[in-house]
Structure formats: C-alpha cells, structure tokens
Amino acid sequence: METAAKTNEFIGKCMVMASDMMRLRTQHIWLDYDKEADVLYMSFRKPQRATTTIETDDDILIRKDGNAIVGLTILNASTR
Numbered sequence: 001m002e003t004a005a006k007t008n009e010f011i012g013k014c015m016v017m018a019s020d021m022m023r024l025r026t027q028h029i030w031l032d033y034d035k036e037a038d039v040l041y042m043s044f045r046k047p048q049r050a051t052t053t054i055e056t057d058d059d060i061l062i063r064k065d066g067n068a069i070v071g072l073t074i075l076n077a078s079t080r
Contacts, residue, residue: 026044028044028045028046029042029043029044030042030043030044030046031043033077038075038076038077038078038079039073039074039075039077040072040073040074040077041071041072041073041074042071042072042073042074043070043071044069044070044071045065045068045070045071048063048065048070048071049065049070050063050064050065050070050071051064051065051066052064052065059074059075059076060072060073060074060075061073061074061075
C-alpha cells in the first residue's frame, strides 16, 4: 500500500474513533496500550486515583472513585 493510502486509512480510523469518543460523557481520555500484555488502559481522570475496581465477565476492569468511573482496563484488547 502506498504511503498516501496508508495515511488516509489511518486518518479515517482516527476520525471514526474520534466520533465515538465524542459520545462519551467525559472531557479527557488518556489511552495507553501495552502490546506485550495486550492490555488497553483508558483513564478519564489524571491522576486516576480509583478506590474500587470491578472485574466484569468479559475481561474488563472498571476503575471507580465513589460513583464515578475514572478508568477502564481492557484485557485481550486486540481481539475485540
């Protein structure tokens, strides 16, 4: 694939992601991906300071501070 096509594909994927993220009720989102562990970390507050972590049945950890969700940890992220 030529460079311009790769660039356009990348920009297209970013635009889809941006559109989805705009629907979230948060002002900031930090993303970190650990390729070796295949884990995606999403933080909605820095510093995160979660007081509770809830593990779901589908390999997602919900990080909360009181009633507020301050982050998600998504295991096996590349297979979703």
